Amino acid sequence: MVEQITKGIKIIVKTKYNGTSTRNGRQYYVFAYFITIENNSEQIVQLTDRFWQIFDSLNITEIVEGEGVVGQTPILKPNDNYSYSSGCFLESNLGSMKGFYTMQNIDTLERFKVIIPTFQLSTPILSN
Template sequence: MIQQITKGIKISVKTKFNGTRLRNNTMYYVFAYFITIENTSTETVKLTDRFWKIYDSLNRTEIVSGEGVVGQTPILKPNDNYTYSSGCFLESNTGAMKGFYTMINLDTFEQFKVIIPTFQLLTKAISN
């Protein structure tokens, strides 16, 4: 598990290889990722946006950004956590993701970025 804390917000990431899938005559490697966001600070925060850079071993980079995560903009009080899962399709069998969440402190209305640490996307053959 990969973890990182920014301004009292702890991000934990696990990944899973889910096999291959043919889509539009292209073979893709399918990966799932599971993220837990834990508020270890003393203030209430709201996740408003996300920004991802997704890399594969074929030197392709995909940028994904937008409001919230999986259709949600969770509010986390002190000691709350929020877990969600999502996934991505790569044309190569290895890759990586990194990014950040934009959050707002609901006590001070300060907007800040929470780093999502770089994590690897590896097939079973490579991770063993």
């Protein structure tokens, strides 16, 4: 688990390896990630956008950006939290992700970035 706080907004990330999947004759490693966003500030904020960099150890980088997360743009009052899960496919068994959410203060309309800390995506180590 990794976590980071930006302007009173805490991001907590947990990951899980979900095995392999084959698409178009290629094997992929499937990872899930679980995000919790805690509003520890005194402001009411809304998550408006996301930006992800997904790194694969085969030197492949994918950029994912867009409105909200999993089809939602949640509003968080002070002490609220919001959780969701999503996933990604890597061509290798090792990678990482990082990024940021764009939040907007509901009262002032100020927009600011909340850092999503770098987290690792790796398959379990096989033991003999």
